[in-house]
Amino acid sequence: MISELIEKIQHAAAHGQTLAIRGSGSKAFYGGEPQGATLDVAAHRGIVDYAPSELVLTARAGTPLSEIEKLLREHNQMLAFEPPYFGSHATLGGCIASGLSGPRRPYSGAVRDFVLGVGMLDGRGQQLKFGGQVMKNVAGYDVSRLMSGSLGTLGVLLDVSLKVLPLPAAALSLRFAYDIQTAIRRMNAWSGQALPLSATCWQDGQLTIRLEGTQRAIQAAREKFGGELVADGMTFWRDIREQRAAFFLSPLPLWRLSVPSTADALMLPASKLASSQLIEWGGALRWLHSDAAPGKIRNAAAAADGQATLFRGGDKRSGVFHPLPPALLAIQQRIKHNFDPHEIFNPRRLFQKF
Amino acid sequence: MNANFLDLLRNVLPKHALLVEPEDLHPYECDGLSVYRQLPLAVCLPETEAQVQQVLIICHRHGVPVVARGAGTGLSGGALPLVNGVILSLARFKQIIAIDAEARTARLQPGVRNLAISEAAARYGLYYAPDPSSQIACTIGGNVAENSGGVHCLKYGLTVHNLLRLRVITIDGEILEIGNEALDSAGYDLLALLTGSEGMLAIITEVTVKLLAKPERAQVILAAFDDVQKAGQAVGDIISAGIIPAGLEMMDTLAIQAAEDFVHAGYPRDAAAILLCELDGLNEEVSEQMLQLHDILKRSGATSLRTAVDEAERLKFWAGRKAAFPAVGRLSPDYYCMDGTIPRRQLPQVLQRISELSVEYGLRVANVFHAGDGNLHPLILYDANIPGELKRTEEFGGKILELCVAVGGTITGEHGVGIEKIDQMCGQFSAPELALFHGIKQAWDEARLLNPGKAVPALHRCAELGAMHVHGGQLKHPDLPRF
Numbered sequence: 001m002i003s004e005l006i007e008k009i010q011h012a013a014a015h016g017q018t019l020a021i022r023g024s025g026s027k028a029f030y031g032g033e034p035q036g037a038t039l040d041v042a043a044h045r046g047i048v049d050y051a052p053s054e055l056v057l058t059a060r061a062g063t064p065l066s067e068i069e070k071l072l073r074e075h076n077q078m079l080a081f082e083p084p085y086f087g088s089h090a091t092l093g094g095c096i097a098s099g100l101s102g103p104r105r106p107y108s109g110a111v112r113d114f115v116l117g118v119g120m121l122d123g124r125g126q127q128l129k130f131g132g133q134v135m136k137n138v139a140g141y142d143v144s145r146l147m148s149g150s151l152g153t154l155g156v157l158l159d160v161s162l163k164v165l166p167l168p169a170a171a172l173s174l175r176f177a178y179d180i181q182t183a184i185r186r187m188n189a190w191s192g193q194a195l196p197l198s199a200t201c202w203q204d205g206q207l208t209i210r211l212e213g214t215q216r217a218i219q220a221a222r223e224k225f226g227g228e229l230v231a232d233g234m235t236f237w238r239d240i241r242e243q244r245a246a247f248f249l250s251p252l253p254l255w256r257l258s259v260p261s262t263a264d265a266l267m268l269p270a271s272k273l274a275s276s277q278l279i280e281w282g283g284a285l286r287w288l289h290s291d292a293a294p295g296k297i298r299n300a301a302a303a304a305d306g307q308a309t310l311f312r313g314g315d316k317r318s319g320v321f322h323p324l325p326p327a328l329l330a331i332q333q334r335i336k337h338n339f340d341p342h343e344i345f346n347p348r349r350l351f352q353k354f
Numbered sequence: 355m356n357a358n359f360l361d362l363l364r365n366v367l368p369k370h371a372l373l374v375e376p377e378d379l380h381p382y383e384c385d386g387l388s389v390y391r392q393l394p395l396a397v398c399l400p401e402t403e404a405q406v407q408q409v410l411i412i413c414h415r416h417g418v419p420v421v422a423r424g425a426g427t428g429l430s431g432g433a434l435p436l437v438n439g440v441i442l443s444l445a446r447f448k449q450i451i452a453i454d455a456e457a458r459t460a461r462l463q464p465g466v467r468n469l470a471i472s473e474a475a476a477r478y479g480l481y482y483a484p485d486p487s488s489q490i491a492c493t494i495g496g497n498v499a500e501n502s503g504g505v506h507c508l509k510y511g512l513t514v515h516n517l518l519r520l521r522v523i524t525i526d527g528e529i530l531e532i533g534n535e536a537l538d539s540a541g542y543d544l545l546a547l548l549t550g551s552e553g554m555l556a557i558i559t560e561v562t563v564k565l566l567a568k569p570e571r572a573q574v575i576l577a578a579f580d581d582v583q584k585a586g587q588a589v590g591d592i593i594s595a596g597i598i599p600a601g602l603e604m605m606d607t608l609a610i611q612a613a614e615d616f617v618h619a620g621y622p623r624d625a626a627a628i629l630l631c632e633l634d635g636l637n638e639e640v641s642e643q644m645l646q647l648h649d650i651l652k653r654s655g656a657t658s659l660r661t662a663v664d665e666a667e668r669l670k671f672w673a674g675r676k677a678a679f680p681a682v683g684r685l686s687p688d689y690y691c692m693d694g695t696i697p698r699r700q701l702p703q704v705l706q707r708i709s710e711l712s713v714e715y716g717l718r719v720a721n722v723f724h725a726g727d728g729n730l731h732p733l734i735l736y737d738a739n740i741p742g743e744l745k746r747t748e749e750f751g752g753k754i755l756e757l758c759v760a761v762g763g764t765i766t767g768e769h770g771v772g773i774e775k776i777d778q779m780c781g782q783f784s785a786p787e788l789a790l791f792h793g794i795k796q797a798w799d800e801a802r803l804l805n806p807g808k809a810v811p812a813l814h815r816c817a818e819l820g821a822m823h824v825h826g827g828q829l830k831h832p833d834l835p836r837f
Contacts, residue, residue, distance in 0.1 A: 051697075051699060052593075052594055053590035053591070053593050053594040053698070053699070054590075054593075054697055054698055054699060054728075055593060056697070076596055099538070099543075105537065106537060109511070109515060110537065110538065112543055112546060113511065113514075113515050122786075122790065124786075126786045128784070128786060128787050128790065129784075129787065130787065132695075132762065132763065132764050133697055133762055134695040134696065134697060134727070134728050134729075134762075134763050134764055134767070135507065135508065135695070135727035135728060135729075136503055136507060136512065136695045136724070136727050136728070136729045136764075136767035136768050137695055137764040137766070137767060138500065138501045138550045138764075138766050138767065138768060138769070138770050138771070139764050139765050139766050139771055139775070139779060139782055139783075140771070140779065140782075140783060140787070140791050140809075140810065141547055141550070141551055141791055141794050141810075142501070142514065142546045142547055142549065142550055143547075143790070143791075143794075145514070145543055145546035145547075146542055146543055146546060146547050148543060148546075149538070149542070149543055150542055150543075154542075165598065166593075166596035166597070166598060167596070169596070185456075188456050188457065188458075189456070191458060191567070192455065192456070192458050192478070192479065192480065192567050193479070193567050194567045194568065194569050194570040194635070194636060195567075195636075196635075196636060196639070213635070213636065213639050214638065214639045214642045214643065215642075216638040216639070216641075216642055217635070217636040217638040217639035217642070219638075220636065220637075220638045221636065258536040258537060258538050258539065259536050260457055260534075260535040260536055261457060261536075261537075262454070262456050262457045281537060284536055284537045285537070305534060305535055305536070306534070306536045307534070307536065307539055307540055309540070321540040321541070322539070322540040323540075324540060324541050325530075325531075327524075327528045327530055328530055328532075328541070328544075329541075331530075331544070331797055331798060332541050332542050332544075334796070334797035334798075335542055335547075335794060335797045336542075337797075338790060338793030338794060338796070338797055339790070339793075350541065350542075351541070
């Protein structure tokens, strides 16, 4: 399998072709439109190594996330960054390449925080390994974390080693009626205290939070918090993570605004849109359905020291990701060139120019 | 050229911020790895970002290498001067610019000491998690350059997990903001790439870190074992039971005795190994897990268990561990601190091999181990005054690092490659991987002026060493002597 992939890469390099790396296609909607011949990597699958007492799992990039999470659950462990699937066949490779994390992200860390090592093919068809299967490793530049969120533009992931964590013994979710401004203040205040918070979501006047930990700890915390118990918390958070909740069903383009958690309710282009925001990550992630001009939405995010991504739908011609300052873009372009000198992989998926 | 070059530096720096006389340069001739020494051409101690920028522009124009330096506590020679280069000390950048208690962030100049961050955040009930053992002296800029760890990494992560934003200047004087106070930003994760880059890519002028809420309670247990293997097994059992300790440290007999004699921490001098296991979190959570932990340690054969009864005893237990390096230093004129990481399950095999090598080389070794995350610090005892002993020590150390790579680990967990482990990099990475590292450096620093010769070996250097890249856990030609 690997030698076939190498052949295809070298062929593409020799013939000036481009390749669209594909696992299950669950995240094909994200980033610039896939272009070029499909390089299917889903068949390169299987869990290579997993020792629960090491808290490390290594799997091939085509391995379905569901297979990994099922095995981890059997050993009372988890991928703590709670990856969104966006499709039942979502693969590990796509999870790393998209760099997307779920509701637990501000409390446990992002995908990139759990990546320990990768095996990959670069644009010359060279098989390379970076990082490893250990928690602490400062030999060489941290290339494995660089892969997270690179949308396949630097190379083909072959295998990935991840740090995993124990499943919390217990969880419960609580709900409070708060306006947007109160919710933002509360989420930040709670994060500054020793509380077992593991997810937060505000929408339409309701703040929902999740507590996780040992049974007695979350019961004690529940008494401190008050609020109303949410009957099926697991479904609620899954629907937020997978964007199946009613909020996400709007036909308007979906924007993802990444801002400092303390940013006030954003001044968005049309005032009626104030009600079409959903806030996650303790205030640091704000989803917005809007057909306002992209420039206006980006300005609103920038005014709050944040960035806006056109996450789903809309017109991608004006760019998906927040534009970078020229000097920073130039460094990114040189890094891309270092990994993929013939510009084979996933052209314009991450940047407009390359 | 030198006089002209120094005049240009004089034009942009205050008089006291440029050192050129040998007696002034001597304090900068080495970092924490003092076996390597070199006087630089000059030391620059700029006081403003604009001065840093000017120094870099001048060095760039004249092709003079620049070695950044924080407190100089690094243990791998990363801040070792270059004979034809300048030391760019960030020591004057000591200001805590702002602490935002609501957002739980601290904006810092790079010369702020690690411990000073937590001290300043304490009034808000917050702290900065990474705590390298040099935390009273080491600076946050140096922590970023090395991706420093400490004893709480398993639960709270390394420097890379606790950063939000860096402000840096490239060698050609461009000021860049990397990351932001949100949780992610567009493009490649340059924040991760810069963390641990050992001053090879850019010069840091500002760091924004995350602060965490102080845990409600912390409690430590001291477990003694009559056998190192049993202690190693206990570590796996604790983690398999779903407990993530805030700290989980192991020490072997020699380290225990040295620490006990030095600080009287209450360690059992006759134990083959001790584990220090600290739990923190909510009061109820710690209570529940302490019961569980007791059971696990008993079942795994601990010969004695002591829970610190109060905060004073907790700090005393830790004082022994934190003083382990200087304590071992009292046993011998010199010691050499290694820093490999291994998959934890390989611990018995690795310790066995280290003790064999210890006999082979006739050099004693004390082992101190961040057991939770597999980071091993063997301390080799030697006497630099005995001709040839340092060379034998370095050779022994090199063998330990090769061993770490061979069992699936790495040559450095938290101290960095610097100049010290540059040859072992040839063993851990293949030529194409090293070439890719060089390419990354050139994406930032085309003229290769920032800390050149450190962290990533030149390919010809590896070729001269004789292709010792380890493949699939197997050294090529394992029968051949190395170096």
